[in-house]
Amino acid sequence: MQASDLAFGDAVQCGRSLSHLTRHPVQILKGGYQRFSAMYHFLRTQKVIWMPQELDAFMPYPVEIVPGKIYMGDFKQACDPKVQKNLKIKAHVNVCMETGPFFEGDADRLLHIRIQDSPEANILPFLRHACHFLEIHLELGSVILVFSTQGISRSSAIVVAFLMHSREQTLKRSWDYVLKCQNNMCLSRNLVAQLSQWEKIVLGDIVTDISNPRY
Structure with a gap:
Protein backbone atom coordinates (compact mmCIF):
# COMPACT_ATOMS: atom_id res chain seq x y z
CA MET A 1 0.00 0.00 0.00
CA GLN A 2 1.44 3.34 -1.03
CA ALA A 3 2.06 5.89 1.74
CA SER A 4 0.08 8.51 -0.20
CA ASP A 5 -3.06 6.33 -0.05
CA LEU A 6 -3.13 5.95 3.74
CA ALA A 7 -4.60 7.98 6.57
CA PHE A 8 -2.16 10.17 8.44
CA GLY A 9 -0.10 8.50 11.19
CA ASP A 10 3.49 8.05 12.39
CA ALA A 11 4.31 5.40 9.79
CA VAL A 12 2.68 7.43 7.02
CA GLN A 13 4.49 10.59 8.08
CA CYS A 14 7.81 8.73 8.03
CA GLY A 15 6.98 7.14 4.67
CA ARG A 16 6.10 10.44 3.08
CA SER A 17 9.30 11.99 4.33
CA LEU A 18 11.36 9.13 2.94
CA SER A 19 9.56 9.28 -0.40
CA HIS A 20 11.19 12.64 -1.07
CA LEU A 21 14.64 11.08 -0.68
CA THR A 22 14.32 8.10 -3.01
CA ARG A 23 13.26 7.29 -6.56
CA HIS A 24 11.63 4.08 -5.38
CA PRO A 25 8.09 3.92 -3.95
CA VAL A 26 7.82 3.78 -0.17
CA GLN A 27 5.32 1.17 0.91
CA ILE A 28 3.78 0.58 4.32
CA LEU A 29 2.79 -2.87 5.53
CA LYS A 30 -0.94 -3.10 6.07
CA GLY A 31 -1.52 -4.16 9.65
CA GLY A 32 1.86 -2.87 10.75
CA TYR A 33 4.57 -4.67 12.69
CA GLN A 34 2.10 -6.63 14.82
CA ARG A 35 0.59 -8.37 11.82
CA PHE A 36 4.01 -8.95 10.26
CA SER A 37 5.31 -10.35 13.54
CA ALA A 38 2.39 -12.75 13.83
CA MET A 39 2.78 -14.06 10.27
CA TYR A 40 6.57 -14.05 9.92
CA HIS A 41 7.93 -14.28 13.44
CA PHE A 42 11.04 -16.07 12.13
CA LEU A 43 12.09 -12.90 10.27
CA ARG A 44 12.04 -10.70 13.36
CA THR A 45 15.36 -9.40 14.61
CA GLN A 46 16.68 -6.90 17.13
CA LYS A 47 19.75 -6.40 14.96
CA VAL A 48 20.12 -2.87 13.58
CA ILE A 49 23.55 -2.94 11.91
CA TRP A 50 24.55 -5.75 9.55
CA MET A 51 28.09 -6.45 8.40
CA PRO A 52 28.63 -6.98 4.63
CA GLN A 53 29.56 -10.64 5.14
CA GLU A 54 26.37 -11.18 7.13
CA LEU A 55 24.28 -9.73 4.32
CA ASP A 56 26.12 -11.92 1.78
CA ALA A 57 25.28 -14.98 3.88
CA PHE A 58 21.62 -14.02 4.31
CA MET A 59 19.34 -16.76 3.03
Missing part, protein backbone atom coordinates in the same frame (compact mmCIF):
# COMPACT_ATOMS: atom_id res chain seq x y z
CA PRO A 60 16.28 -15.38 1.23
CA TYR A 61 13.00 -17.20 1.69
CA PRO A 62 10.77 -18.49 -1.11
CA VAL A 63 8.31 -15.96 -2.52
CA GLU A 64 4.72 -16.13 -1.31
CA ILE A 65 2.25 -16.81 -4.13
CA VAL A 66 -0.93 -17.59 -2.17
CA PRO A 67 -0.44 -16.12 1.33
CA GLY A 68 0.38 -18.82 3.85
CA LYS A 69 -0.50 -21.58 1.34
CA ILE A 70 1.70 -21.68 -1.77
CA TYR A 71 5.34 -20.63 -1.97
CA MET A 72 7.74 -20.71 -4.91
CA GLY A 73 11.48 -21.06 -4.57
CA ASP A 74 14.70 -22.69 -5.70
CA PHE A 75 16.31 -26.06 -4.99
CA LYS A 76 18.56 -24.71 -2.26
CA GLN A 77 15.58 -23.34 -0.34
CA ALA A 78 13.75 -26.64 -0.80
CA CYS A 79 16.68 -28.43 0.88
CA ASP A 80 16.87 -26.07 3.86
CA PRO A 81 15.25 -27.55 7.02
CA LYS A 82 14.91 -24.06 8.52
CA VAL A 83 12.82 -22.85 5.57
CA GLN A 84 10.60 -25.95 5.74
CA LYS A 85 10.04 -25.52 9.46
CA ASN A 86 9.43 -21.78 9.47
CA LEU A 87 7.02 -21.83 6.54
CA LYS A 88 5.37 -25.05 7.81
CA ILE A 89 5.83 -26.72 4.42
CA LYS A 90 3.86 -29.98 4.18
CA ALA A 91 4.21 -30.80 0.46
CA HIS A 92 6.60 -30.23 -2.44
CA VAL A 93 6.19 -29.84 -6.18
CA ASN A 94 9.70 -30.43 -7.49
CA VAL A 95 10.14 -29.34 -11.13
CA CYS A 96 13.82 -30.14 -11.64
CA MET A 97 16.00 -33.19 -12.16
CA GLU A 98 17.55 -33.07 -8.69
CA THR A 99 16.03 -35.03 -5.82
CA GLY A 100 15.46 -33.13 -2.59
CA PRO A 101 15.79 -34.54 0.95
CA PHE A 102 12.15 -34.11 1.99
CA PHE A 103 9.14 -36.38 1.37
CA GLU A 104 11.17 -38.81 -0.76
CA GLY A 105 9.06 -41.88 -1.49
CA ASP A 106 5.89 -40.18 -0.25
CA ALA A 107 3.74 -39.71 -3.37
CA ASP A 108 1.02 -38.02 -1.32
CA ARG A 109 3.30 -35.15 -0.34
CA LEU A 110 5.84 -35.02 -3.16
CA LEU A 111 5.13 -34.48 -6.82
CA HIS A 112 8.42 -34.76 -8.70
CA ILE A 113 8.16 -33.62 -12.32
CA ARG A 114 11.55 -34.42 -13.81
CA ILE A 115 12.13 -31.84 -16.54
CA GLN A 116 15.47 -30.68 -17.88
CA ASP A 117 16.18 -26.96 -17.86
CA SER A 118 16.42 -26.74 -21.64
CA PRO A 119 14.71 -24.94 -24.55
CA GLU A 120 13.01 -28.25 -25.43
CA ALA A 121 11.46 -28.79 -21.99
CA ASN A 122 7.97 -30.27 -22.31
CA ILE A 123 5.84 -29.31 -19.33
CA LEU A 124 2.35 -29.25 -20.83
CA PRO A 125 1.57 -32.97 -20.23
CA PHE A 126 2.19 -32.49 -16.47
CA LEU A 127 0.13 -29.35 -15.86
CA ARG A 128 -3.19 -31.03 -15.14
CA HIS A 129 -1.61 -33.41 -12.62
CA ALA A 130 0.28 -30.55 -10.95
CA CYS A 131 -2.90 -28.48 -10.63
CA HIS A 132 -4.76 -31.44 -9.16
CA PHE A 133 -1.96 -32.04 -6.64
CA LEU A 134 -1.99 -28.41 -5.55
CA GLU A 135 -5.78 -28.32 -5.27
CA ILE A 136 -5.84 -31.40 -3.04
CA HIS A 137 -3.26 -29.94 -0.66
CA LEU A 138 -5.03 -26.60 -0.49
CA GLU A 139 -8.20 -28.45 0.49
CA LEU A 140 -6.23 -30.32 3.17
CA GLY A 141 -4.85 -27.05 4.50
CA SER A 142 -1.27 -27.99 3.63
CA VAL A 143 1.41 -25.43 2.80
CA ILE A 144 3.09 -26.23 -0.52
CA LEU A 145 6.46 -25.26 -1.93
CA VAL A 146 6.83 -25.30 -5.73
CA PHE A 147 10.47 -25.19 -6.77
CA SER A 148 12.96 -25.69 -9.58
CA THR A 149 16.73 -25.35 -9.72
CA GLN A 150 16.80 -21.53 -9.72
CA GLY A 151 13.13 -20.88 -9.00
CA ILE A 152 12.53 -18.60 -11.98
CA SER A 153 11.53 -20.78 -14.94
CA ARG A 154 10.00 -24.24 -14.59
CA SER A 155 8.50 -23.55 -11.16
CA SER A 156 7.10 -20.26 -12.45
CA ALA A 157 5.44 -22.10 -15.34
CA ILE A 158 3.71 -24.49 -12.91
CA VAL A 159 2.50 -21.63 -10.70
CA VAL A 160 1.24 -19.56 -13.63
CA ALA A 161 -0.60 -22.61 -14.98
CA PHE A 162 -2.18 -23.29 -11.59
CA LEU A 163 -3.45 -19.73 -11.24
CA MET A 164 -4.93 -19.91 -14.74
CA HIS A 165 -6.66 -23.17 -13.82
CA SER A 166 -7.83 -22.41 -10.28
CA ARG A 167 -8.99 -18.85 -10.99
CA GLU A 168 -10.09 -19.46 -14.58
CA GLN A 169 -8.11 -16.45 -15.73
CA THR A 170 -5.92 -15.56 -18.66
CA LEU A 171 -2.24 -16.22 -19.10
CA LYS A 172 -1.64 -12.45 -19.02
CA ARG A 173 -3.36 -11.96 -15.69
CA SER A 174 -1.65 -14.96 -14.08
CA TRP A 175 1.70 -13.94 -15.56
CA ASP A 176 1.40 -10.42 -14.17
CA TYR A 177 0.57 -11.76 -10.71
CA VAL A 178 3.54 -14.13 -10.55
CA LEU A 179 5.88 -11.52 -12.02
CA LYS A 180 4.88 -9.17 -9.21
CA CYS A 181 5.87 -11.87 -6.70
CA GLN A 182 9.04 -12.96 -8.53
CA ASN A 183 10.33 -10.04 -10.59
CA ASN A 184 13.18 -12.06 -12.13
CA MET A 185 10.84 -14.73 -13.53
CA CYS A 186 12.30 -15.89 -16.84
CA LEU A 187 10.55 -18.47 -19.04
CA SER A 188 11.77 -19.76 -22.38
CA ARG A 189 9.71 -19.10 -25.49
CA ASN A 190 8.91 -22.81 -25.52
CA LEU A 191 7.40 -22.73 -22.02
CA VAL A 192 5.42 -19.59 -22.84
CA ALA A 193 4.02 -21.30 -25.95
CA GLN A 194 2.95 -24.27 -23.82
CA LEU A 195 1.24 -21.96 -21.34
CA SER A 196 -0.60 -20.42 -24.27
CA GLN A 197 -1.87 -23.89 -25.18
CA TRP A 198 -2.84 -24.41 -21.55
CA GLU A 199 -4.83 -21.17 -21.70
CA LYS A 200 -6.80 -22.68 -24.60
CA ILE A 201 -7.46 -25.81 -22.54
CA VAL A 202 -8.56 -23.82 -19.49
CA LEU A 203 -10.56 -21.06 -21.18
CA GLY A 204 -11.51 -22.71 -24.45
CA ASP A 205 -9.53 -20.24 -26.54
CA ILE A 206 -6.19 -18.46 -26.72
CA VAL A 207 -6.69 -14.98 -25.28
CA THR A 208 -3.19 -13.72 -24.49
CA ASP A 209 -1.01 -12.45 -27.35
CA ILE A 210 2.35 -14.07 -26.56
CA SER A 211 4.00 -12.31 -29.50
CA ASN A 212 4.28 -9.34 -27.15
CA PRO A 213 8.00 -8.98 -26.21
CA ARG A 214 7.13 -8.97 -22.48
CA TYR A 215 6.64 -12.74 -22.74
